[in-house]
Amino acid sequence: MTQAHEAPAQGAAPESLLAAAGLACFRGDRLLFQDLDLSVAAGQSLQIRGPNGCGKTTLLRILCGLTTPENGTIRWRGRALGPRDPDYLRDLRYIGHNDGVKLVLSPRENLRMAMALESGADEAALTRALARLGLSGFMDVACRTLSAGQRRRVALARLTLGDARLWLLDEPFTALDSAATKAVHMLIEEHLDGGGCAVLTSHQPVRIDAAKSTSLDLGA
Amino acid sequence: MTANGARHAFVTLLKRDLLLAARNRGELINPLLFYIIVATLFPLGVTSDPATLATMAAGVLWIAALLATLLSLDSLFRSDFDDGSLELILLSPHSSIVLVLAKVLAHWLVTGMPLLIVTPLLAMLMAVPEDARATLWLTLALGTPVLSLVGAIGVALTVGLRRGGALLSLLVLPLYVPVLIFGANAVGASAAGLPVTGQLYMLSAFLVLALSLAPLATAAALRISID
Numbered sequence: 465m466t467q468a469h470e471a472p473a474q475g476a477a478p479e480s481l482l483a484a485a486g487l488a489c490f491r492g493d494r495l496l497f498q499d500l501d502l503s504v505a506a507g508q509s510l511q512i513r514g515p516n517g518c519g520k521t522t523l524l525r526i527l528c529g530l531t532t533p534e535n536g537t538i539r540w541r542g543r544a545l546g547p548r549d550p551d552y553l554r555d556l557r558y559i560g561h562n563d564g565v566k567l568v569l570s571p572r573e574n575l576r577m578a579m580a581l582e583s584g585a586d587e588a589a590l591t592r593a594l595a596r597l598g599l600s601g602f603m604d605v606a607c608r609t610l611s612a613g614q615r616r617r618v619a620l621a622r623l624t625l626g627d628a629r630l631w632l633l634d635e636p637f638t639a640l641d642s643a644a645t646k647a648v649h650m651l652i653e654e655h656l657d658g659g660g661c662a663v664l665t666s667h668q669p670v671r672i673d674a675a676k677s678t679s680l681d682l683g684a
Numbered sequence: 685m686t687a688n689g690a691r692h693a694f695v696t697l698l699k700r701d702l703l704l705a706a707r708n709r710g711e712l713i714n715p716l717l718f719y720i721i722v723a724t725l726f727p728l729g730v731t732s733d734p735a736t737l738a739t740m741a742a743g744v745l746w747i748a749a750l751l752a753t754l755l756s757l758d759s760l761f762r763s764d765f766d767d768g769s770l771e772l773i774l775l776s777p778h779s780s781i782v783l784v785l786a787k788v789l790a791h792w793l794v795t796g797m798p799l800l801i802v803t804p805l806l807a808m809l810m811a812v813p814e815d816a817r818a819t820l821w822l823t824l825a826l827g828t829p830v831l832s833l834v835g836a837i838g839v840a841l842t843v844g845l846r847r848g849g850a851l852l853s854l855l856v857l858p859l860y861v862p863v864l865i866f867g868a869n870a871v872g873a874s875a876a877g878l879p880v881t882g883q884l885y886m887l888s889a890f891l892v893l894a895l896s897l898a899p900l901a902t903a904a905a906l907r908i909s910i911d
Contacts, residue, residue, distance in 0.1 A: 529775070530771060530775070530910055532911060553775055553776065553777040562767055564769045564771065565767065568704060568708065577700050577769075581696075581783075582776055582777070584689060
């Protein structure tokens with residue numbers, strides 16, 4: 465398997481970071497997808513497309529290990545992943561449907577928690593991360609008083625903390641205004657240029673340089 | 685480095701949960717209020733005769749503490765489950781067992797500890813014999829952490845269900861019974877002037893067992909609930 469995987473690396477194609485083969489998933493007794501293969505190379509983004517309910521979120525959850533697939537294997541840098549691989553988790557940043565933001569805490573307190581859980585960034589990086597998403601004036605107010613879009617930005621600010629190479633983004637642009645959407649696009653582009661990779665779902669148009677993006681269509 | 689990171693995550697999560705509790709003070713007061721109300725209404729409703737009260741006091745206080753803990757359990761993982769923080773916790777490269785332990789410790793500090801603080805006062809109100817008061821306090825000090833730890837397994841299993849409340853009681857109560865029996869029995873024995881080391885050792889053993897195994901089971905149950 466490893467040989468088969470490394471073979472394409474001989475050509476011009478860049479190193480494949482994340483690869484999945486033969487994924488299958490049921491929700492209840494409904495088959496969402498089967499024999500699904502995907503591969504994302506360093507510096508590439510993969511957009512998962514499809515109508516509502518076709519399993520985009522489930523696929524992302526499978527990729528980060530929250531949901532166990534019926535079948536199939538996931539490889540990270542050529543190594544098959546077991547359950548809860550700490551090295552993989554350290555390399556991964558997942559922004560789910562829910563923001564994971566505590567409403568009675570301030571954005572700063574929320575990020576401090578996220579930082580302790582997933583990366584070792586310092587306080588200065590935290591301030592910078594919030595500033596990049598336009599939350600400079602709101603760092604110390606309770607998230608309860610922020611709008612849905614601002615809460616989404618608090619969640620997205622986690623992306624710039626630490627140096628995770630794989631971003632899994634579930635509808636990152638939901639509730640964001642055009643300035644914030646642009647800021648997040650820039651974050652993703654920078655991440656890809658730095659050798660990272662990203663898998664995302666979005667119903668909004670995604671404007672990432674075509675050379676850096678591929679897509680995958682899930683049938684309904 | 686990773687051990688340091690895990691310790692930092694443990695402390696940060698513990699602090700965050702305490703901060704959350706401090707900002708939701710209503711939730712914090714609830715189990716304590718329940719405990720106090722049961723202990724104050726009992727003499728009014730049953731009898732104010734100290735001799736009769738003394739025979740029931742240990743059992744009543746223990747049952748009230750047990751139910752107060754049961755009432756507070758649902759909040760342990762509910763908000764984290766609803767707002768997505770639980771996914772963040774389970775996706776952390778640090779051991780989920782350590783993180784679960786931080787959450788349970790915060791839960792005990794917020795619900796179990798206040799019960800311990802008011803217990804001496806309520807013991808007087810319930811006419812617990814003087815010799816048995818220390819034993820009552822000690823059994824609760826050993827027993828309430830077990831209630832939180834074991835309860836966490838039940839909550840972790842039912843947090844994904846919409847109406848998990850009744851199921852939670854069914855799952856958890858049988859496991860609470862031994863703690864209740866040894867706790868209440870020790871107080872009775874000590875009031876009768878009998879040695880209670882056996883019961884205290886038993887409760888300590890429960891605590892060690894729960895401390896070492898419950899976080900493991902809780903972390904596994906959370907992973908099932910979130911699947």
